[in-house]
Amino acid sequence: MTGMQLSRDKLLEAYRMMRTIRMFEDRVSAEMASGDIPGNTHLYAGQEASAVGICLHLTPxxxxxxxxxxxxHCIAKGCDVDGMMAEIFGKESGICRGKGGSMHIADLSKGMLGANGIVGGGPPLACGAALTAQVLGRSDVSVAFTGDGAINQGTTAESMNLAQVWKLPVIFAVEDNGFGEATASSFVVAGEIVKRAEALGMAAIKVDGVDFFAVHDAAGEAVARARRGEGPTLLHIETPRYYGHFSGDPDNYRTAEEKLAMRRDRDCLTIFRRRxxxxxxxxxxxxxxxxxxVQALIDGAVKAARGAPQPSLDTLTTDVYVRYA
Structure with missing residues (x-):
């Protein structure tokens, strides 16, 4: 595979990103038990090879x-880990000044259009950014990360159709962890996901999401196609989800044996290290x-977040509406 021909520095960068995501998520899980993090969190542990395999091809x-x-996704796109941790703790030093929290982290300076609490909310945004690049004659590409649940949303279907009609430089990365909340995707997703894209005439690739090199290769093809002006690609990435759907999920719809086997046999970090x-x-x-x-980085981020000030009450009504004039 071409991914195995990455330079030593790129391989270390890939591993560092994946390890950062894993340690970040494991630490957030542990910190949630303290009760000091407001709201819920939806953890990405187990899916690291997907975000990193794709984002390594992207520019700022x-x-x-x-x-x-x-x-x-935030970490793979280069968002500041200290700022992310502070944001999750709801602190003023967070990337969004503590107002977004876990589900709404965004950093436009990094090309991160935002996490999104709306299932299927990302594809229209990615299409908008891709259309902007196309109209301005730029070579930028956009990636819409979604889950298997979002593939049934009208926003996703309409975005895929629009992207194919207009040949937009966008990639639809469907991270299929097998469950939409607690419902197995096999109960609600009819047919094969790649065939939904193929029915539109769109290029589509199914890939093993625990194999960083497979994801990196498939993403490389998709990004190159988009930059050449040849339109969108759908990547169907089968990847495990180690934790429950959200921080309060008892995760009793999967057996202990299933979860143990998933961590033992389908760990992208272990597989990467071995290869x-x-x-x-x-x-x-x-x-x-x-x-x-990375351990030192995460420890420092948590310490800084815990010591950071709360947002001031006089900022309560700021950053609510955009002023164009």
Whole structure:
């Protein structure tokens, strides 16, 4: 695979991003138990290879639209980890000044159009950014991350149709973790997801989401196609979800054996480490050093977030409406 030909620096970057997402999510899960994080969180652990495999192809000028499960997308697109952690804690130093929280982290300076509490809310936003690039004659691409549940939403279907008709430079990344909340996708998703795109004449690729290199290769094809002006691509990425749907989910619709096997056999980080080790591309000591660096980063982010001030009450009504004049 072409992904295996990445430079040593790129391989380390990929691993660092995936490890950062995993440690960030595991720590958020632990911190939720303290009661100091307002609201709920939807954790991305297990799906790291999807966000990183795609976003490594993107530039700062490219855009992504995310979902309610957006922490991993944010980190992969380069959002500041300290600012993200502070945002989740609802602090003034957060990326959105503590007003967005877990489900609404956004950083337009990084091309991150925002996490989104609306299922299927991202595809229209990604199409808008892609249309802007097309009209301005730019080579930017946009990625709409969605889950398997969003594939049944009208916003997603209409966006896919529009993107194909206008040949927009957009990628629909469907992260299929097998469940829409607590309902198995096999109960509610008819047919094959890739065939929905193919019915529109759109390029579509099904990929194993725990294989970083497979995701990276498929995303590379999709991004190159978009930059050449050849239109959109749908990526159907089958990937596990380690935690429940949200922080309060008892997750009793999956057996303990299923969850144990998922973490044991379908861990993108373990698979990545094994493959780069077998190919003698990275030493175990290199990877362990990254683990230690990331652990320090996450510890520092939590400490800073806990010590940061709450938003001032006089900012309550700011950042609510956009003023154009």
């Amino acid at each position: 000028d490219d855009h992504i639209a995310s979902t309610h499960r957006g922490h991993g 780069v080790g077998e190919a003698q591309l990275l030493a175990e000591s290199d990877l362990n050093a990254v683990d230690a660096e």
